[in-house]
Amino acid sequence: MPVSVQLEVTPLPEQPFGATVTLPAGITDPSKLSDEDFNKLREALHSNLVLVIPNQADLPPASQHALTSRFDPSCQGNYGHDEKLFHHKSSILAKDGKCIPDRPEVIMVGNGDFEAGHAPGMKAFDLEHPTHHSFHKDVLSPEEVAAGQTRFYRWHIDSALYGLAPPMVTTLLGIQVPPTTEKQTIKYTDSNEEFELTKGATAFASGATAFKLLSPEDQEFALNTTVVYAPHPYIYISETKATSDGLTIVSEGKEKTFDQLPAWEEDKIKKLPLVWTNPTTKEPHLQVHGCCVWKLINNKTGEVIELEEARKLVHKFMRPAISPKHIYAHPWKKGDLAIFFNRGVWHTVTGEFDPEERRLMHQCNIASGEDPLCLN
Incomplete structure (x- = not known):
């Protein structure tokens, strides 16, 4: 991507929404954008719903938190969920991620086993990629999975939906991403539609x-x-x-x-x-x-x-809105920082990973101080 002297936003080709962002020359940390450039970034997010900034694999959790919170001056400073409820043994979210000790608003999601030392005070940990096999009423057969089928796991907005207001944005950073161009297919059960996407893509739908x-x-x-x-x-x-x-x-x-x-x-x-x-x-x-x-x-x-x-x-x-022509499915590469307007899109995990496949991502969303409005 060419070097830009100012922030540039380029709509994704042949996609229903979304854009890539080129940071201004000399800026490697997007949390340190000038007010002028950040305002442009925020307006671009509202207009494009999903923004992708490449080459951010070394972005520290503190910077990811600072960038995320900058989108919402009213935010409360805590993660978008109450941590005890998020990890409650009966919650469907209990296995979905682990907090970084010195920056608990940033959680680690992915798949596989990881050694201690990923972050200060971080012990060895393991992550489990969510799969529809544990959540859907009817599931794909082993033969269908072997043939490359997958499912939309759970379409959602990031929010506790109890007590805390929904976050304004979510940032998701690919720290360690298996280099793959492998494709998987979603076959809709209520139509003849099919949707091909890169293995492990995050799918987005526009509200x-x-x-x-x-x-x-x-x-x-x-x-x-x-x-x-x-x-x-x-x-x-x-x-x-x-x-x-x-x-x-x-x-x-x-x-x-x-x-x-x-x-x-x-x-x-x-x-x-x-x-x-x-x-x-x-x-x-x-x-x-x-x-x-x-x-x-x-x-x-x-x-x-x-x-x-x-x-x-x-x-x-x-x-x-989840028919193939309306969806953007982001094919992850190491260093991709996806910023999505959590009050304008829904999203879902996709993909079937083998237990030995390792993927590590940092996710951050922060409870807002205000509930969303409908200006009807």
Whole structure:
């Protein structure tokens, strides 16, 4: 990539959204951008939804944290989840990552065993790449996996969805990435569609596109709907299984009862708009974590749509936006720093890794001080 005297943003070719960023000459740490360049970066993020800055493998966790927090002056300084709840033995997130001791807002995700010393005070650790085999109701057969099939694991926004406000952005840095051009294929179970992607790609879907694909009647409904999330939602669904597209949960009555959950407070239950407004483009984005939905409330009529029907409706609204032509699947290379607008996209893990394959990434998102708004 050519050297730039100023920050440059280049849309990804032949992709529905996303862009690469070239840092200004002399700047190697994006957290140290001038105010002028950072404002350009922030506006580019809101417009392109996913930005990729290459050659950042040596970016320190402190710089990644500083960059992430710079996008949201209201952020609380802590990781986007309560750490005890994130690692709670019953949470579906319990195995998803480990915090860096001296910068706990940055967590390590990936696959494989790693020696001590990765970070100050860091003991030897192991990571497990999430797989649909542990989360979906119906899973791929060994023959299908051997033939190169994979699944969208769980479409989501990064958020505790209890107590803490959803982070503004997430940064994800490829520290150690297996050099591979191996392709895997997602075969949609409700259509003849197929989507080919690089093994281990992170897939993104645009909430703005999701809203645009709704009928006028459904847009009106969405603009006037509040999503109510269950208390401790990742524990609430810990014994349930997801739909084959990873969008929501199959309703089988396997949710934990509220008295089986850790202590919770009514005023910490998250009630968020189904549609969030992009602060730069002013576009409406359909932003919802389909697996954690508990209820929907119609703000005009007061009608409450309960769990099973709420899941069905959210799935109907989300599904068109994950068709192949609407998705960007990032093919990771060592040193890629992906910055994504967590209030404008959903994302998911993909890929099936062998136990001996080693991949290490640093992820950072920080709880905001303010919930998102729908400026309807």
